[in-house]
Amino acid sequence: MKRPTQPTETPQVGRSVPRLESQQKVTGRAEYVHNLRLPGMLYGKIFRASVAHGRIRRIDVSAAQAVGGVYRVVTSDDIRTLLPEPYYGPAFHDQPILAIDKVRHVGEPVAVVLASDPHVAEEAAHLIVAEYEELPAVFDEVQAMTSKAIVHETLKPAGTFPDLKHLKGRTNTNVALDFHLRRGDAERALATADHVFEHTFRTQQVMHTPLEPFVSVAEPRESSLTIHTASQSPSFVRIELARLLGWPENRIRVKVPFLGGGFGAKLYVKLEPLVAVLALLTRRPVKISLTMEEQFFTLTKHASTFRIKSGVTKDGRITSRQCEVWWNGGAYADIGPRVTQKSGFTAPGPYDIEHVAIDSYALYTNLPPAGALRGFGIPQLVWAYESHTDLIARALKLDPIEFRRKNILREGRPQATGTPMQDAAIDKVLERLGVLLDWERPFDRGSGTVRRGRGIAIGFKACISPTTSVAMVNVSADGSCIVYCSTVDMGQGSDTAMAQITGEVLNLPTEAISIVHSDTDVTPYDMATLGSRSLFHMGNAVRLAAEDARAKLRALAAEVGLTAETPIADVFRKKYGMQAGNVIGTGSFIPSYTPPDYATGLTPNATPFWMVGGTGAEVEVDTETGHVRVARLVNVADVGTPINPKIVATQLSGAAIMQLGFTLFERMDFDAAGQLRNASLAEYKIPGLLDLPREMVNEAVVAEQRTGPFGAKGVGETGTFGVSPAIANAIEDAVGVRLTSLPLSAEAVYRALRAANGEPLPEE
Amino acid sequence: MSAVRRTIRFKLNGEAVAAEVAPHANLVEVLQGEFGLYGARESCGQGLCGCCTVLVDGHAVSGCLYLAAFADGAEVVTVEHSASEQGLDAVQEAFIETGAFQCGFCTPGFVLMTRQLLAEKPDPSEDEIRHYLSGNLCRCAAYPEIIDAVKLAARRRKTAP
Secondary structure (H helix, E strand, O other): OOOOOOOOOOOOOOOOOOOOOHHHHHOOOOOEHHHOOOOOOEEEEEEEOOOOOEEEEEEEOHHHHOOOOEEEEEOHHHHHHHOOOOEEOOOEOOEEOOOOOEEOOOOOEEEEEEEOOHHHHHHHHOOOEEEEEEOOOOOOOOHHHOOOOOOOOEOOEOOOOHHHHHHOOOEOOOEEEEEEEEEOOHHHHHHOOOEEEEEEEEEOOEOOOOOOOOEEEEEEOOOOEEEEEOOOOHHHHHHHHHHHHOOOHHHEEEEOOEOOOOOOOOOOOOOHHHHHHHHHHHOOOEEEEOOHHHHOOOOEEOEEEEEEEEEEOOOOOEEEEEEEEEEEOOOOOOOHHHHHHHHHHHOOOOEOOOEEEEEEEEEOOOOOOEEOOOOOOHHHHHHHHHHHHHHHHHHOOOOHHHHHHHHEOOOOOEOOOOOEOOOOOHHHHHHHHHHHOOOOOOOOOEEOOEEEEEEEEEEEEEOOOOOOEEEEEEEEOOOOEEEEOOOOOOOOOHHHHHHHHHHHHHOOOHHHEEEEOOEOOOOOOEOOOOOOOHHHHHHHHHHHHHHHHHHHHHHHHHHOOOOOOOOHHHHHHHHHOOOOOEEEEEEEEOOOOOOOOOOOOOOOOOOOOEEEEEEEEEEEEEOOOOOEEEEEEEEEEEOEOOOOHHHHHHHHHHHHHHHHHHHHOOOOOEOOOOOEOOOOOOOOOOOOHHHOOOEEEEEEOOOOOOOOHHHEOOOOOHHHOOHHHHHHHHHHHHHOOOOOEOOOOHHHHHHHHHHHOOOOOOOO | OOOOOEEEEEEEOOEEEEEEEOOOOEHHHHHHHHHOOOOOOOOOOOOOOOOOEEEEOOEEEEOOOOEHHHHOOOEEEOOHHHHHHOOOOHHHHHHHHHOOOOOOOOHHHHHHHHHHHHHHOOOOOHHHHHHHOOOOOOOOOOHHHHHHHHHHHHHHHHHOO
């Protein structure tokens, strides 16, 4: 590929530059941890729990150890010779590196076999025998509130988050966090409302399914450790390993190349503590690559139950809303408590409601852990409140767009927390959806056994806060430029966006700028690549670093008596007498933030920016089979001013198609004992080319995030928000049945149709 | 595993090569371990995602299920082929221009299957594209752009001298 290096006056922001690493990706030469092999490296294979909840009576590794070629078999007893307290986690220190005393979900890691040949390790792992005293287990998030089955004897909050401190040492509970918000008096307002509506909605447990499964390598050095890992949060990996080992941060180096997808799965720490202790125990490099099956036991998306109750006036104004949300966090908290609070406070939806009450609970259960998945809980909430909104509009015989128009949060109005809405184009997204769907025109409703319907939904999200990003921009003596930042490019195009921002400031073509991938010995701190935060936070840090470099270059030119317009190479040559030296600009960004009041959940400054996304769906329902076909899917979003319009459109489209899978068919299927029955792509289907809607439209409204880099803000999750409820709303529009649980499978639709005809099918 | 290894000889991206392989070794393992070619990669391990696609005697196979011993005497082509010999081909260029990938992990499989599709049907309909490539999965869901890429590559190949 051509790499122009001459200065340019062409604006770099707003260009649809192809991804900088395009050539590497289409030739199969892009770097992933998956490609890494080190001399003397051992492969680890994990032996996993076969019961959902049980006390470990005995682990017999003798047969595994006896297999020729096995280097060592490791259990938590070995790990505790190194670390007395080998528990990790971002919110709670609740997850043991390998199971200790108890197992809490099927598939929990119990032991590891190490061998130079991964096939040997795998064969030997099958020979390990574990005996458990089975304990009563709990799987449902609502039952977990009152269940006698207790997943963790004592709660162990990590201490990082002030709002978790009150939970420390609590016993006999599965509630990992309770978040409450009270604004006005929802109860009294409901009692006097003209109409009251109450519904309960549920979502299922699903999995990220990155096609590059989790993989980490630990490489022991003299007095340090290098971790090569497919992680979205290299800085957190370093800090958490330093804490576990009691080492200073500079003895742990975390390197991350490209990721083969992440979607929230590869956050915080996953395999890294395990490979780290294995490398320290053996003094050899250790690699663990999970299989697709093992990913299902590692991290998932929260199943949820949401009871929502609204008071509405005769003319369709929503005056009060009560929200109760239960999040099924599985056996380990991961970041679930953050989902409960940071997303919980948007549970009433993008509506201007005077009286609001929210109760949001993170629950431990005996299922595989749940964490962030492309939306951090928002798609579960939008599913409920936009299905509810549609039901209210239907009951009051109001047009769904008009009903929303009457109630949406407008610029400057306070959201449920009291934080005023700023740069949130909810109205534009709603209106644009109406236009793109030709809402006012007559709609073909189908005939015979194929009925057509349409529906819309809008949702919003507050970007998580407060988080920090730090960046460096290095201008070399020939004027070429390198950006150092710890944002991980997992496919979202962050390398390209950061280069565009740098190029815009320094008048350099994007293609001439190099990006150094995350390496904690080299690239500065970044909170993590999550929650659509990077373009805003790291983008601001990179912009500041580039501006700092530009100011230093100008100062250098002035120092040697040259004008600011002098070519950079000439300035360096005059200063140093040859092609030598460099200029390093730095930038650090953390937005302002006010934590919510513990008792009321209110805050004047909940978030640095709002994301807004809406979806319109036109569906065809086969009344003989229940099969739903999405004929047209329209996604509209407020992404601020796009840095790279093409990448923005593909992010919206990709997110919506992923959510289409979660909407129509993806579901982790557990039996009554907590055994997962479909942990493979043979039985757990993700969307393929034949599942695509016949037509898709993806559009960003004209908008500006005034605090973002060049008016931009995050987009990675926005396309997921409205998909599920828009389709459920369209199904009711087509065939008159309402589904309140995901997925909207053909079977679920058919059962509802039969029930509506007075011929219900027997339950399974 | 004390399995008996045997020597296989085959053509890899146009070059005659030999490798000592265990009977259970699959093609992806051999390409990675013996030849440093990582473009074909295991993901689902069941031949359902297409990430491990390799061409053997001109036919796409799932390299994670295809025993390396069967490649003895065959002609094996991986995604790295054209990059090392003639630069990018029309399919790869079309994938770049249309933005037909995000994380890139599945891309080699899509590129190889698209080449095979266009060799069989130089002017495929959209329906044919969807069906032909339905055995390849992309979790980033760059599917609309992949369809655009196949169409663009087909046009380019037709007008190419």
